[in-house]
Amino acid sequence: MSQVTIDVEGLKELIARFDELPAHAQQVMLNAMNDSLNTLHENVPPYIDKVVPENIYRRTNTLAGSFGVTTTGDKSGEPGIKKVERQGNFYRGEFGSNLNYAPYVVDPDRQAYMHRPGYKGRPGWWTVEEIAKRAKDKIEKLWKDAVTDIKEFLER
Secondary structure, three states: OOOOOOOOOOHHHHHHHHHHHHHHHHHHHHHHHHHHHHHHHHOOOOOOOOOOOOOOOOOOOHHHHHOOEOOOOOEOOOOOEEEEEEEOOEEEEEEEOOOOOOHHHHOOOOOOHHHOOOHHHOOOOOOHHHHHHHHHHHHHHHHHHHHHHHHHHHHO
């Protein structure tokens, strides 16, 4: 019986690229997640102005430090929670404060009444939702660029 051999040009190279893709894609996604957390960190707002006299409440600035920023919003270290963890083929990132009382100040769903806007005419505390809104466009671009990078990797 005769044998027919067909050589498909570029197929071996393409298969080799597929073998390399998982490691490349994982690295690109890990970088995008770390950059996303850094973007959240960059977007922590400054402390709100003091609204209670010093003799009633002495501000410790502990909450700012737990987000890795100064009271003016400048970076001053790492936040209490900033971690990336691989879950199967994806990455999950966490960012925030590790203080037990932080949710009562900056969590939009658990924020205590005295920290909400309008209490005694005060502006209220920012929330983690505000950090996310401020960072959203840049984070979306990071991930769009990551997808483009992975697609271009396959096309090389």
